[in-house]
Amino acid sequence: MSEPILSVRDLVKHFPITRGVLFRRTIGHVRAVDGVSLDLHPGETLGVVGESGCGKSTLAQVLMRLIPPTGGTATFEGEDLFAKKGAALTAWRRDMQIVLQDPYTSLNPRKTVGDILGEPFDIHPEVAPKGDRRRRVQELLEVVGLNPEHIRRYPHQFSGGQRQRIGIARALALRPKVIVCDEPVSALDVSIQAQVLNLLGDLQREFGLAYLFIAHDLGVVRHLCDRVAVMYLGSIVETGSAEEIYRRASHPYTQALLSSVPVPDPSLRGRREAIRLTGDAPLPSGRSPADPPSGCRFRTRCPKAQPVCAEEPPALEVRASTDHPAACHFAEPPHLVRTE
Amino acid sequence: MSELATPPDTARDESPAVEQTRGLWVDGWADLRRRPRFWIAAALILVLLLMALAPSLFTSVDPTVGELSRSRQPPGDGAIFGYDLQGRDVYARTIYGAAPSLAVGFLATLGTMVIGSLAGLLAGYSQGWADSLLSRIGEVFAGLPFVLGGIVILTSLNEPGEIVGAQELVFQVVLTIVVLTWPVAMRIMRAAAIETAQQDYVKAARALGAGPFRIVLRHILPNTLAPVLVYGAIQFGVFIGAEATLSFLGIGLRDPVVSWGVMIAEAKDRVQDIPWALFFPAGFLVVTVLAFVMMGDAVRDALDPRGR
Numbered sequence: 321m322s323e324p325i326l327s328v329r330d331l332v333k334h335f336p337i338t339r340g341v342l343f344r345r346t347i348g349h350v351r352a353v354d355g356v357s358l359d360l361h362p363g364e365t366l367g368v369v370g371e372s373g374c375g376k377s378t379l380a381q382v383l384m385r386l387i388p389p390t391g392g393t394a395t396f397e398g399e400d401l402f403a404k405k406g407a408a409l410t411a412w413r414r415d416m417q418i419v420l421q422d423p424y425t426s427l428n429p430r431k432t433v434g435d436i437l438g439e440p441f442d443i444h445p446e447v448a449p450k451g452d453r454r455r456r457v458q459e460l461l462e463v464v465g466l467n468p469e470h471i472r473r474y475p476h477q478f479s480g481g482q483r484q485r486i487g488i489a490r491a492l493a494l495r496p497k498v499i500v501c502d503e504p505v506s507a508l509d510v511s512i513q514a515q516v517l518n519l520l521g522d523l524q525r526e527f528g529l530a531y532l533f534i535a536h537d538l539g540v541v542r543h544l545c546d547r548v549a550v551m552y553l554g555s556i557v558e559t560g561s562a563e564e565i566y567r568r569a570s571h572p573y574t575q576a577l578l579s580s581v582p583v584p585d586p587s588l589r590g591r592r593e594a595i596r597l598t599g600d601a602p603l604p605s606g607r608s609p610a611d612p613p614s615g616c617r618f619r620t621r622c623p624k625a626q627p628v629c630a631e632e633p634p635a636l637e638v639r640a641s642t643d644h645p646a647a648c649h650f651a652e653p654p655h656l657v658r659t660e
Numbered sequence: 661m662s663e664l665a666t667p668p669d670t671a672r673d674e675s676p677a678v679e680q681t682r683g684l685w686v687d688g689w690a691d692l693r694r695r696p697r698f699w700i701a702a703a704l705i706l707v708l709l710l711m712a713l714a715p716s717l718f719t720s721v722d723p724t725v726g727e728l729s730r731s732r733q734p735p736g737d738g739a740i741f742g743y744d745l746q747g748r749d750v751y752a753r754t755i756y757g758a759a760p761s762l763a764v765g766f767l768a769t770l771g772t773m774v775i776g777s778l779a780g781l782l783a784g785y786s787q788g789w790a791d792s793l794l795s796r797i798g799e800v801f802a803g804l805p806f807v808l809g810g811i812v813i814l815t816s817l818n819e820p821g822e823i824v825g826a827q828e829l830v831f832q833v834v835l836t837i838v839v840l841t842w843p844v845a846m847r848i849m850r851a852a853a854i855e856t857a858q859q860d861y862v863k864a865a866r867a868l869g870a871g872p873f874r875i876v877l878r879h880i881l882p883n884t885l886a887p888v889l890v891y892g893a894i895q896f897g898v899f900i901g902a903e904a905t906l907s908f909l910g911i912g913l914r915d916p917v918v919s920w921g922v923m924i925a926e927a928k929d930r931v932q933d934i935p936w937a938l939f940f941p942a943g944f945l946v947v948t949v950l951a952f953v954m955m956g957d958a959v960r961d962a963l964d965p966r967g968r
Contacts, residue, residue, distance in 0.1 A: 413867065414869075417867060418863075418867045421860075426861055428861040429883070430965060435683065439865065443869050443870055474966070490868075494868075
């Protein structure tokens, strides 16, 4: 396989929990991202899946250099990502862009679409000469399937799906090599989701983009992702090719996530075993990401939990019973009737 | 992965002409011109400004000359607004009173909004220690009661009984008001800036590599201006009233300077006796405040694209 364009090792992001008004003291840390390693190759799509609060968006923001990491390393095309400063950082931003989740808050309501899409060229004037910008903006609108004549409109004059297309066009403006998609369709209607996912797929083929695709729903990423990493409470619990994850998921958490994906075929309904997780991820209940369970983090909700799970955190590795890495002492392919 | 199912752009057939890119301010001005409220407010403000800059266009009577024989004469021949206790022409005094009143109102509003907004933007965007420092300083000034603070500042600037020129006095009153009220504008701006700085479009701009100046000027300021603008429009009238309060205490503008505040302060003890001496300056004050509130409102609406 080719060299990874983005390579992340043991990335850690802890948020301090502080008390006090005048003299702030730190009373603990929320371990939003706790030792994540991943590789993204040029032109591929890596899905990062997990439920709310598992640290996916924090991961995206750290990798976009929007918030500083607590620890770990990341390289982009072999260069240390977290060491970039000033002009080098600004230049790197041309290569990596983000599409945000909520199309209703990700566009400045007081700027026209022309201004929003012109901003990348204002910040990076070397990309397009001044006289050329208007044409570039209209080209971008056309590429994402919007009317190029609408550059004077304001975001509120567009629907949610159209706004998300504008957000994608903004990320595309500087011709990046990597786009981080932070739940780009979760705020959209299901009918619009498919359109936007198809658009992302088309753009990937046209521009050779690599996506780091963050989602909380395995179903959504299914037809877009080459590889999938499943996150739980700040760590990756299972990773593999789309085939391995969707057909031979071996971590009980991944199996539970998969069993929650709706079955489109009514005749198959009830033929597969539903795994229902009880309780929440240890965020809203008594425990918190500041104080994760000992040993395996999933053990509090795991149907397979044994005493060893409380003592020894399982490593993310390939075990005898599986063909891809999973962080579970009892990882095994599901003995269930799969839906395909 | 299939090709695009349908072209989702439903609005494609609406506008045949290619639209030009224009900014918020140009679009806002185009919108403002269509609002009658703006034109009424603008006409009133224009007349008031004319009054302040060239009072002799409106009256040839000297506002400071009093003839006791005409004391308390009601509106009628010769003086359409009547005469006050000292026998001075109320109409002439009201006209001449516009300049200091508007100067105090305008300069104090400008000062409060500019200083308060800059401090608020800095505090709200930087958060951290600059925020703590500015907020604490603001609390010191905001915690001071206005009248007490005014007495302290103005009596320490001037010796009791000292004769101060009209311009200097206007400047001192403006300074007093700005020093005592900027924290309110700062708080409004700070709250709006904190909220706006967390919006996703600010994140997206940072991801594009936008620097702090671009983010504050292009993204945060346009989205935080509305509440401060409304506050400023309302405070304009309050400040003219505050000037009257200071005049009443004998530490603000005073004779022979003519201002609406001075006139109201003089006349308010004799409302039953000579109501016209109170009514006319107070009426002009109300109309002025109304004009600026209407203007502030119209500008706020024009700068919000969602209202169009």
